Amino acid sequence: MSYQNTNLIKICLVEDDNIIREGFVTLLNENQGFKVVSAYNNCEDFLKNVQNDKPNVVLMDIELPGMNGIEGIERTKKLYPHAQIMVVTVYENDDLVFKALCAGAGGYLTKNMPSQRLVEAIREIMNGGAPMSTNIARLVVASFQKNHNSPLSSRETEVLELLSRGKSYSNIAEGLFIDKETVRTHIKNIYWKLEVHSKAEAIEKAMKEKLI
């Protein structure tokens, strides 16, 4: 049983471009089961009303006058955690995508989508999905992928992984059932291979090159 068959989906819009905003209002209200309860051109006004509007879904732009969308997502999640927030923006910048997801976005669409995609995405996010534009999904998945040409051996990778979790040499030795001296040897070799001279540098380089 899907959600939209039993309840009206209440939608809020936060989008500063009047043309786009009004276009979305019209598009969405044409769909049975959707109701746009309110549409704002900035986050501040939206946040004042979110607890009255009680939206199921919020379509949020990122580039906004005043408070930006990322901050807006965070505050929305604090004030009304129940809402599903879908980012709708022109930006495909890596950093913004991850910040938005960390802040609590449940979906991320770029504005170059066909408008019917928006309708599908709203149903999808209400049914427990996480709708994303093609490129965004790829970005997200790519962020997990490890470097398949790591200079580190598997044991070294294991050690570095534990080091990156804040473990001391002794902790690591216990965890791997080897001697602390062996851990030290591994770490020396890791430093040599990565051309670094400290834990922080090693972790930084390893993260950047997706070795861990």
Next chain:
Amino acid sequence: MSYQNTNLIKICLVEDDNIIREGFVTLLNENQGFKVVSAYNNCEDFLKNVQNDKPNVVLMDIELPGMNGIEGIERTKKLYPHAQIMVVTVYENDDLVFKALCAGAGGYLTKNMPSQRLVEAIREIMNGGAPMSTNIARLVVASFQKNHNSPLSSRETEVLELLSRGKSYSNIAEGLFIDKETVRTHIKNIYWKLEVHSKAEAIEKAMKEKLI
């Protein structure tokens, strides 16, 4: 311009269930632009042939006799990095999903999908997307989301974040333009709030509760 208009998409299958495997072969070969170049019931045989088969897309099961799919993905990426690997499995287990993505999977479908979804997903992965089943996408997006009820202040979160990157107190102090003693105070407060007594414990707890 999309890929499948100009080239035949070569597909390999790795799936131990004979019925499912043959069903996929039939389904995919019916589609213009697709060619199943070979179908295996285990990873070992597939890996022996991948460099000859030169697939554009590999549909990989996870639960397999002998080598499992995760290991299979890793080895495939080493032998023939060009291939896009799509996991097709019954498992929706968190751990397996993330391991598969880390290993190099470019898409992740569960077997309860409508069969036409598989066809779409193959076109999608060839066009730079990362097709995922609804629940998988949600899992992946949820893995980014931070706890919106952190007991830590924003400054404390910042400090803990840097600590988790292996930085020393002095490093952190420099990075935040504050005194080392201030960093120490913050860390003492963090430990008190998280009820821990060491860096490793703090980082572990913070990761688990998605505070950082």
Next chain:
DNA sequence: CTAAATACCCCCATATTGGGTGACATTCCG
């Protein structure tokens, strides 16, 4: 206004880290 957050200071003991050098067994690849 008051509590929380932020920032800074001191003391002390212990643990951790980084660098140097050397050794021995196993495993894997050519």
Next chain:
DNA sequence: CGGAATGTCACCCAATATGGGGGTATTTAG
């Protein structure tokens, strides 16, 4: 087969980092 890479352990040393204890003062947000 043989050498390279890997994984394991040992001992030296000095500098730094860490955790716990005790304070104080200013700023900020509800």
